Amino acid sequence: MHEVSIAANLIEIVSEQCRKGGYLRIESINLKLGRASGIMPDALLFAFDAMKTDSPARDAVLMVEEVPVSGRCGGCGGTFTVQEEYVLHCPLCGGGSFQIVGGRELDIVDMEVSE
């Protein structure tokens, strides 16, 4: 819903890192995006492309790795990954004492720069 403000934050963070390192341009950016982050990859890519023009990322390609929701079960000790945005019970044993460990990511991993 607020992909525009997320794209703006993203461009600000990578532009600052780029300048600090004394690089000229950003060629590509790797992003991890959890399926339960509330951010839609297509909308984010659209916003990024529209907003990158006046930054060192003006020619950058945004590469999004979608991360599924995953959890660890306190009942059976297993770990699991699901396709949904949520977990109602452990898919391995059906129990309810699990912890969500992944799927909320909104992380910049790294970027390719040139001088």
Add this chain to the structure above:
Amino acid sequence: MKVKVATKILEANDRIAAENRKIFDGAGVFVVNLMSGPGAGKTSLLERTLAAKGGLRVGVVEGDIAGSDDAERIEKYGAPVVQINTGGACHLDANMISDVLGDLPLDELDVLFIENVGNLVCPAEFKVGEDMKVMLLSVAEGHDKPLKYPLMFQESAALILNKIDLLPYTDVDVGKIRKDAQSLNPGLRIFEVSCRTGAGIDEWVAWLGREAEKS
């Protein structure tokens, strides 16, 4: 050349939220981030809570895309209130709260409610410096909402099921809402209330008072 960035996009917001939280803690005020879809009854719940009070000194921050209707409703109860207009943004963020901290008599408050923008999605993603999140769902919105919007149900300490006076006119399955919401978040407290009739309000206000005392 490859450069490591390893940064959360919302890191700046989280940092400002932590600073807000420090200021709230220093003033001894318990902060509740109140969230729901548009029209579920956030302002009505605040009006009921202010009328019941239970000895608590309560202040309010109203977040709306535009207008000051909600702040005017709260002012009638004599509570300190600040209106934030987000000018289109679909949620409050930590920076918007930081900007109005100076306009509130924090030292004179026990509880500060931050009424977020009406939206079942994004308010849950942005910390503002709160001690806890509380969400409302009105029974008229239907029983499919927990599974359609799981994040807010997962992040909240309590769910206020509002407008139970309308139950005779709907086909909503309250049992399903309870079951799905509690599967998403086993620690979730659920209160069934009507801001129209006042049903269930006392129980909610008593619980709020206990939570505020604990912290």
